[in-house]
Amino acid sequence: MxxxxxxxxxxxxxxxxxxxxxxxxxxxxxxxALKMQPADIVEEVKKSGLRGxxxxxxxxxxxxxxxxxxxxxxxxxxxxxxxxEPGTFKDRFLMEKLPHLVLEGMITASIALEANLSFIxxxxxxxxIIKILEKAIVEAKEAGFLGRNILGTGYNLEIVVQxxxxxxxxxxxxALIESLEGKRGNPRIKPPFPAVSGLYGNPTVxxxxxxxAAVPWIVNNGGAEYAKIGVPKSSGTKLISACGNINNxxxxxxxxxxxxxxxxxxxxxxxxxxxxxxxxxxVAGGSSVPILPAGLxxxxxxxxDRLMSYESLADGGFATGTMLGSGGFIVYDEDQCIVRxxxxxxxxxxxxxxxxxxxxxxxxxWMERILHNIENGHGKMSDIDLLWDxxxxxxxxxxxxxxxxxxxxxxxxxxxxxxxxxxxxxxxxECMVRNFGIAEPAIV
Amino acid sequence: xxxxxxxxxxxxxxQSLQKVTEIINRYPEGKQKSALLPLLHLAQDEFxxxxxxxxxxxxxxxxxxxxxxxxxVATFYSMYNLKPVGRFLLEVCQTGPCMIRGAEKLVSxxxxxxxxxxxxxxTDGLFTLKTVExxxxxxxxxxxxCGEHYHxxxxxxxxxxxxxxxxxxxxxxxx
Numbered sequence: 336m337x338x339x340x341x342x343x344x345x346x347x348x349x350x351x352x353x354x355x356x357x358x359x360x361x362x363x364x365x366x367x368a369l370k371m372q373p374a375d376i377v378e379e380v381k382k383s384g385l386r387g388x389x390x391x392x393x394x395x396x397x398x399x400x401x402x403x404x405x406x407x408x409x410x411x412x413x414x415x416x417x418x419x420e421p422g423t424f425k426d427r428f429l430m431e432k433l434p435h436l437v438l439e440g441m442i443t444a445s446i447a448l449e450a451n452l453s454f455i456x457x458x459x460x461x462x463x464i465i466k467i468l469e470k471a472i473v474e475a476k477e478a479g480f481l482g483r484n485i486l487g488t489g490y491n492l493e494i495v496v497q498x499x500x501x502x503x504x505x506x507x508x509x510a511l512i513e514s515l516e517g518k519r520g521n522p523r524i525k526p527p528f529p530a531v532s533g534l535y536g537n538p539t540v541x542x543x544x545x546x547x548a549a550v551p552w553i554v555n556n557g558g559a560e561y562a563k564i565g566v567p568k569s570s571g572t573k574l575i576s577a578c579g580n581i582n583n584x585x586x587x588x589x590x591x592x593x594x595x596x597x598x599x600x601x602x603x604x605x606x607x608x609x610x611x612x613x614x615x616x617x618v619a620g621g622s623s624v625p626i627l628p629a630g631l632x633x634x635x636x637x638x639x640d641r642l643m644s645y646e647s648l649a650d651g652g653f654a655t656g657t658m659l660g661s662g663g664f665i666v667y668d669e670d671q672c673i674v675r676x677x678x679x680x681x682x683x684x685x686x687x688x689x690x691x692x693x694x695x696x697x698x699x700x701w702m703e704r705i706l707h708n709i710e711n712g713h714g715k716m717s718d719i720d721l722l723w724d725x726x727x728x729x730x731x732x733x734x735x736x737x738x739x740x741x742x743x744x745x746x747x748x749x750x751x752x753x754x755x756x757x758x759x760x761x762x763x764x765e766c767m768v769r770n771f772g773i774a775e776p777a778i779v
Numbered sequence: 780x781x782x783x784x785x786x787x788x789x790x791x792x793x794q795s796l797q798k799v800t801e802i803i804n805r806y807p808e809g810k811q812k813s814a815l816l817p818l819l820h821l822a823q824d825e826f827x828x829x830x831x832x833x834x835x836x837x838x839x840x841x842x843x844x845x846x847x848x849x850x851x852v853a854t855f856y857s858m859y860n861l862k863p864v865g866r867f868l869l870e871v872c873q874t875g876p877c878m879i880r881g882a883e884k885l886v887s888x889x890x891x892x893x894x895x896x897x898x899x900x901x902t903d904g905l906f907t908l909k910t911v912e913x914x915x916x917x918x919x920x921x922x923x924x925c926g927e928h929y930h931x932x933x934x935x936x937x938x939x940x941x942x943x944x945x946x947x948x949x950x951x952x953x954x
Contacts, residue, residue, distance in 0.1 A: 409807070421874045421913040452807070459820065459858045460914055462927040495805045500816050500856035503912070517815035517842075519855040535810055576918060578876045584918035622875060622913075663917065665876050679875045683912050689855075 337603065338564060340552045340572055341545070342588045345432055351467065353474035356435040362480055364439060364551035368446040369488045371554075376447035380550065382558025384570035389415055389506070389543030390621060390661040391736075392645050396558075401530035402448055403538040411539045412445045412453040414547050415511060419458055419503040421622035421683060422663025425574035426544035428586040430457070430464045433548070434471035440547035441494055442480060443554050448540055451491050455544075456511050459500040468496045503687035507735045508541035509533075510689065521689050522735035545574055565591035569644035573659070579666035582606035593643045595619075596633055598664075605666065612668035616751075619648055620660020622680050623740035625747030626673070627657050653747065673755050677748040678706035684741035695738040698729040702745055709756060712763030719756050723749055782850070782861050784832045791837075795825055799841060811842050815852055818842065819859055828868065829860035857911065865900040865907035867946050870924045873910040876917035881934055885921040886910060888939050905950055906943075 349355035356362070368376055381396030402410060414437070418426040430437055437455070445453045457465050472494055475481040483491045497515055499505050505514045509523035512534050533539025549571060553561045562570045569591040575598070578584045583606035589598060599614070600607045608614055614629040633641060636655040641647050643659070650656045667676070685699035705722050708714050726742040733739070749756060791799060798821060799814075806813040818841065822834045835849040853859045860868070869889060873882045886908075890896055893906050900907040916922045919931035930942055 418915045419913055422876055422917050424915040424917050424919075427915050458915070459816070459856070460924060493805075497813075498817050498820055500820065501858035501911075502856050514816065515813060516810070517812035517844075517848075517852065519851055535807065578917035578920065579879055586918070618875075665879075665917070667879065671879050676875055676879070679873075679878050683874050686857075686912050 338572060338590045339588045340564070341429065341436070341548055341574065342433075344436075351432065351434055351471075353435060353471070353478055356433075357478070361435055362439050362442075362475075362478075364443045364554040365446070365480055366486065368443045368554055369486060369490060371446075373447050373449050376443070376554060379553055379558035380447070383549075383553045383561035384558075384568070385546060385549055385553065385561065386569070386645065387543055388545035388549070388573065388662070390420060390623070392659065395542060395546045398530070398542070399444075399448060399540055401528065402540055403531050404449060406538070408537045409452065409535075410448050410450045411534045411537060412441065412448050412450045413508075413511065413515065413534065413539060413541045414441050414453070414455040414544055415506060415508065415541050416455050416457040416461075416464075416544045417499050417503075417506040417511060418461075418544070419506055419687075420661045420663055421680070422578060422618060422665040423576050423621050423661045424578075425576040425586050425662055427461060427464060428576070429544055429548055429574070430461075431467060434467050435475070436548050436551065437468070437544055438471050438475055438481075438494065440550040442475075442485075442492060443550050444540075444542065444547055445492050445494075446490065452493050452495070454495050454497050454515060454534075456497045456499060456505070456515055458505075459498050465496055465498060472496070502689075503683075504689045504735070504737055507737065510735065511541060512539065519689070521691050522737075524734055566642070566644050566646075568646055569659075573643070573662050575643070575662040575664050577605050577664040577666070579664075580609045580612060580668035580671065581666045582609050589643055591642075591644045592647075595641045595643055595648075598643055599633075599666065605664075608666070608668055610668075612670065614666070615669045615671055616667040616673065618657075618663070618665040618667075618744075620658045621663035622665070622683065623736075623743060624658040624660040625653055625656075625743050626667075626676075626751065627655075627747070628751045631655050631751070632657075653743070654750075657747070672710075673748050673752040674706065674710050674759050677745055678703065678710045680744045681706055681741065684737065688737060688741070692733040692738065694729045694732040695741060698725050698738075699741050701725050702741070706745075709759050712759070714756075714760040714763070716757070716760055718760070719749060719753065782830075782832045782835070782853075783863075787831075787833060789822075789826055789831070789833050789837050791821070791825060795821055803842075812844055812848070815842060815844070815849065816856070819849070819853060823859060828864045828866075829862060863900075864909075866905050866950055867925050868907045868909060870909050870911040870914070872912070872914045872916060872920070872922055872924075874913040874917075877913075877920040877922065880920035882921045885923070885933055885939065888936060892939065892943060905947070 377399045385395045386392040502520045504510045505520040510520035514520045529539040598604045617632045635650045645659045681703040685703045688695045690696040726745040729738045730742040803814045826834045839846045839849045922931040
């Protein structure tokens with residue numbers, strides 16, 4: 336369960352430079368892909384079962400197969416490196432440590448999509464990463480893997496590093512496209528989907544950095560081989576960025592299907608709880624996914640061991656389960672206050688709402704203010720139901736999933752920690768100094 | 780929110796003008812508006828860390844678009860500063876994972892040491908303190924961004940002092 340295919344070369348000195356990366360087998364997938372039919376490359380990615388690693392988990396090969404090649408309009412690949420989901424810092428790690436792996440994936444994917452211009456949209460705060468990527472592009476170009484007439488095959492490809500400027504919403508693919516066109520990041524109504532009408536109205540595929548970084552291995556070894564890694568429906572490996580009250584925060588590549596207990600407590604991964612505290616709750620896949628109390632996180636409602644996979648984490652639906660999401664793994668110990676954390680998250684979503692849809696624009700602000708009142712000792716019992724009502728009215732009623740992402744953490748916090756909200760309202764003074772959670776003593 | 784007119788003419792250096800041409804040429808013909816975000820970053824870097832109305836109008840002229848197309852973008856993205864900031868803009872991440880690892884303490888330490896509140900600039904014009912949302916450094920919390928650099932694991936007062944000293948020395952060396 337510790338197989339590595341993305342980070343296997345991470346320890347090699349100088350792996351961020353072209354010569355070292357190349358002499359360790361890098362760019363082989365580009366050579367292979369140039370000899371394949373583009374549709375066959377897409378087929379291999381389909382067979383691999385790779386699911387979008389940005390959070391939604393949509394099958395990558397299927398997404399690529401939707402791209403309109405018949406109309407003859409220019410096609411674009413856009414690599415989504417706008418990593419901003421609280422808890423998530425894996426793409427940053429990949430680009431920093433293995434920029435050529437990301438580029439190789441982009442070139443191979445561009446060959447599959449028959450694109451001659453591709454973009455990597457990097458969040459503006461990652462200024463040093465933009466430099467790393469630009470340097471890697473120059474190196475790849477000098478070596479003939481980018482630019483005109485790649486490796487003498489007649490195939491042309493340019494890759495442009497595009498800078499964001501601080502907007503979580505631009506991680507949503509149509510907002511990203513708007514931003515790339517030099518506009519505000521307001522998501523578009525779908526359909527039409529980007530595969531038909533995306534950047535400049537042309538067919539476009541937007542894929543996450545980690546999804547694209549998995550492509551070279553899939554092309555080199557075949558989709559069927561990739562599908563053997565992990566567990567059925569959750570094939571392959573996943574980068575998990577672990578943070579919160581644990582001993583070893585950081586980025587880990589795991590084989591999907593790893594038991595969550597191992598990931599959380601084994602020394603090779605999170606290494607257990609910091610300062611010997613008890614586990615209270617976990618947000619398993621970035622701030623948007625439902626928070627789970629310790630008991631439900633470690634075991635499903637049926638008493639089965641929970642695994643790090645799309646299906647196992649979702650077992651029980653939102654009533655007792657959550658989602659793998661982006662792999663942003665946030666661990667809370669017994670001293671953490673769920674009300675304060677939920678208020679913090681709603682402030683984030685309120686700040687990041689683009690403001691197009693009333694339920695999200697207004698609702699996120701209402702949730703933030705209600706939670707601020709409860710957290711600061713001015714709450715009423717009726718506020719809890721009001722909060723539930725507001726999140727319910729946001730969910731499903733917006734153009735893009737930011738509305739859902741703002742609603743789900745609130746719903747889950749009330750669902751699993753209602754008593755903690757009630758205590759904040761009943762004992763406002765005491766909740767300032769003490770924390771009333773339902774920390775079930777789990778494994779220490 | 781928007782915006783401050785300085786009454787001063789702005790103009791890119793020769794070097795930046797070259798960069799502008801290079802950026803605009805990345806995009807397909809007729810799609811030069813895609814260069815807007817990168818050009819605003821360039822303008823902000825060159826014109827003192829913030830965007831005046833003059834700077835935004837200048838970028839609009841370069842891209843042959845209406846000034847309003849620049850204003851609407853500049854007001855949307857949190858990295859564009861629409862009023863002057865100090866020499867060093869300290870942006871502290873305050874979102875969940877940073878909060879549970881001490882972001883609030885970091886903010887109050889900085890407020891105390893710099894004798895300013897969140898959002899303010901020190902009287903010597905050296906530091907502006909600002910809280911921001913998730914910077915994707917959750918495992919290395921608490922942290923702040925200053926210019927190109929992430930300063931991570933700022934979990935003790937000594938580390939905060941060291942950072943401020945380092946920045947002050949840098950400012951002194953450049954003057």
